[in-house]
Amino acid sequence: xxxxxxxxxxxxxxxxxxxxxxxxxxxxxxxxxxxxxxxxxxxxxxxxxxxxxxxxxxxxxxxxxxxxxxxxxxxxxxxxxxxxxxxxxxxxxxxxxxxxxxxxxxxxxxxxxxxxxxxxxxxxxxxxxxxxxxxxxxxxxxxxxxxxxxxxxxxxxxxxxxxxxxxxxxxxxxxxxxxxxxxxxxxxxxxxxxxxxxxxxxxxxxx
Numbered sequence: 001x002x003x004x005x006x007x008x009x010x011x012x013x014x015x016x017x018x019x020x021x022x023x024x025x026x027x028x029x030x031x032x033x034x035x036x037x038x039x040x041x042x043x044x045x046x047x048x049x050x051x052x053x054x055x056x057x058x059x060x061x062x063x064x065x066x067x068x069x070x071x072x073x074x075x076x077x078x079x080x081x082x083x084x085x086x087x088x089x090x091x092x093x094x095x096x097x098x099x100x101x102x103x104x105x106x107x108x109x110x111x112x113x114x115x116x117x118x119x120x121x122x123x124x125x126x127x128x129x130x131x132x133x134x135x136x137x138x139x140x141x142x143x144x145x146x147x148x149x150x151x152x153x154x155x156x157x158x159x160x161x162x163x164x165x166x167x168x169x170x171x172x173x174x175x176x177x178x179x180x181x182x183x184x185x186x187x188x189x190x191x192x193x194x195x196x197x198x199x200x201x202x203x204x205x206x207x
Contacts, residue, residue: 024095026061031100034093037085046101051160058106058156058206060147061098066176068094076176106156111203115192119200122193130188135197138181143204150178155204163198170194 035044038056042048046057056064070077072086089097111119124141126134135154139145143155154162168174170186177183186194 026065026092026095026097026099028096028100028103031096031098035097035100038097041081042101046104047107048158051158052164053158054161055106055157056101057104059098059101059153060145060150061095061102062147063145063150063152064098064101065091065094066150068097070176077174106153106206108156108205109158109202111159112199115196115199116203118192119196119198122189122197123200127189127193132188132193133185135201139201143201143206153206154201156206157201159195159198159202162201163194166194166198167191 038046041050041053042056046059047055067077068086068089071079071082072089074083086094122132123135123139126132138149138151139154143153145151145153165174166182166186166189169177169182170189172183175183189197
C-alpha cells in the first residue's frame with residue numbers, strides 16, 4: 001500500500017510540475033504575437049538597428065525575463081522608454097517574449113580594428129594591474145554567457161549599447177547585478193578600457 005501511495009504521489013507531483021515548467025519556459029508563438037510594440041525599437045527579429053538599443057535576438061530567456069522584471073520594478077534598472085513598455089506586462093508575457101526572442105538569430109557586428117586588440121586582452125585576461133577580472137570568466141570564451149547563472153550573451157551586441165551599460169554600472173545608474181559583480185569590475189576600468197572591450201564583444205561570433 002505504501003508503495004502504491006508513493007507512486008501515486010510521485011505521479012501527481014510530476015503532473016503538477018509539467019504545466020508549471022511549460023509556463024516558465026514561455027510560449028514563443030504567443031511571444032511573437034505580443035512583440036509588436038517591441039519591434040519599433042528592437043525590430044521584429046530582435047536585431048535592433050539603432051546601436052543605442054540592445055539586440056534581443058538569441059539572448060538567454062531567463063536573463064531577458066529578469067531585465068523586464070527589473071525595468072518594471074524600476075529600482076535597480078530604470079529607463080523611461082522601457083518603463084512604459086513593461087507596465088502592463090505580467091510574468092507570463094515576459095516569459096513568452098523572452099522565449100520568442102531567444103529563438104531568433106543575432107546578426108553579426110564588425111569590431112573597430114584600432115581598439116579590438118586591447119579589448120581582447122581585457123576580455124580574456126582582465127587588467128591585473130588594476131585588479132580587473134577577465135570577462136571570459138563569466139561570459140565565456142565566445143561571449144555566450146551562462147544561462148543558469150543569468151550571465152548574458154554579449155557576442156554580437158552593439159558596442160555602443162554594451163559600453164553604455166558598463167558606464168551605467170560604473171556610475172551607479174544601474175545596479176541589478178548580483179553581488180555587485182559588474183559594478184566591482186568596471187569601477188576600475190577607464191573609458192578607453194570600456195570602449196575597447198565593448199568593440200571586441202561586438203565582433204565575437206554568436207555561433
